[in-house]
Amino acid sequence: MFCGYHAAGLCGSCTAIDRPYAEQLSAKHIHAQQLLDDADLEWLEPVASPESGYRNKAKMVVTGTAAAPRLGILGAPDPALASGGVDLRGCGVNAPELRAAMPVLADFITRAALTPYDVHARRGELKHLLVTVGSGGALMIRFVLRSTESLVRIEKHLGWLRGELPQAAVVSVNLQPEHKAVLEGEREIVLTQQQSLPVVMGEVELQVLPKSFLQTNTDVASALYRQGAAWIEEAAPAKVWDLYCGVGGFALHAAAHVSDPGREVTGIEISAEAVAAAERARDAAGLRATFHVGDATAFAAQAEALPDLMIVNPPRRGLGRELAGWLEDSGVRQVLYSSCNATSLARDLAAMPSLRPTRAQVLDMFPQTSHYEVLTLLRRH
The missing domain is CATH 2.40.50.1070 (OB fold (Dihydrolipoamide Acetyltransferase, E2P))
Structure with missing residues (x-):
């Protein structure tokens, strides 16, 4: 991708723009593999993005x-x-x-x-x-x-x-x-x-209110939610929690891809506006899911019954010591972890040795930069 602003020295935001895109994608895949460093981990092919025009x-x-x-x-x-x-x-x-x-x-x-x-x-x-x-x-x-x-x-x-x-x-x-x-x-x-902007990502039309977070790359986010939904459906959980659920991308896909109509899906998000957006999308699609405003760690610590599968999509800092420690001790059998920072993901995995990554995929949410998303499926050993 050629950028006149970059060539003129006016903008340095796209730090990897001088590298051919195939090299960028390969480097991200290798970086994630090195950080997770597990010989038994099955890596899917990385998901490429359009090189330009990808930001929504x-x-x-x-x-x-x-x-x-x-x-x-x-x-x-x-x-x-x-x-x-x-x-x-x-x-x-x-x-x-x-x-x-x-x-x-x-x-x-x-x-x-x-x-x-x-x-x-x-x-x-x-x-x-x-x-x-x-x-x-x-x-x-x-x-x-x-x-x-x-x-x-x-x-x-x-x-x-x-x-x-x-x-x-x-x-x-x-x-x-x-x-x-x-x-x-x-x-x-x-x-x-x-009041809200409809955005189709994957199989669900999300509703975005002004202050709610949305993945910035619609094509790659769609691939992320589809892959997550496929792994969830294969696991066939009766009860799913989605911590840091945002506007409901993963939770609504978990509710939409249901072989068992009794599946119980619960989303937790600190932003009241994001929860309102998730509820709008749920109602418009006629799906079954419950959303709550609250802190992910506090919700998990106070819950009486555990889910069969937990989804976590934390900010760049990761889960943190408290939630990672709770997950390690909780007995939750499977975790779908979507991370925008593989370094904090690796740190969280080190704090949860009983939950081993079995599958992973790099998704290039941010071409022309060093950043990417990595989706992992963890199972308790």
Whole structure:
């Protein structure tokens, strides 16, 4: 993949872009094998991604001026841009639908007189522009603002935006008043009647609310959920827990692929909004699953009855000592572990020696970088 921004030294985010893609994928597969280092582990072929246009979400820092906004990143090496940033609206890893929307969104910023936030001067209003593409090219557009000062102007010109960009299904304002490196704040104001964005991943149509997490690579996430569902179906568990369930990707696939209609699927997630999104998707699909807002470790420690199979999909830091220790002592027979950080996965596996990985697969969720997803099936020995 050639990137003009990278070639010009304007952006270094894609750290592996100079390597041929086949080499990137092979290196990730070898890296995962070395970290897990188990001769009895069966490795499936790694799942490749499109080399470009794979990201379904663009996270753009807004700099410059209202008349000439830049949508991209901070920290440009060019001293002439020191007070602003680099415009990356043509970033090649973003989906084509996202790139096509950027000029219209830049025009909207000018039309609504949204002053970009100046990090150095600590003034201005518009901090970030977050855009997600879902099913059929529908878009969720979020304006992250310092205050409500410009909210009335966004509402005033919203009709123009949706006229120019009819695929803008969900539009919202997020308020992040603090001067710190935090992408978004607690308060969300949805400006459209439609509240959630449908995104088909695998065999399930997920519903994404503005602040809920979604895997950023739709094609590879679909492969991830399909493989997980196949392993779950083969195990035929009567009771499944999905800890860190997010918007329900694994849990809903576990509920959708059921040979036994009595299967009990429970999802646990700390984010109330993600749970609400999972429940929307469950109801729309007519599936049987229960979702709870709560801490994964606390839920597991307090539960009276264990599942036959547990799904865990933790953040990059992994399960941590407490939950890994609980799993080791719990007696749970099978665990489906999806990890975006093979290093923390290996550390967790070392803390759970009774749960041995039997199958694994690398899925290249993040081409042009060193990051990847690895799915493992653990069985108690």
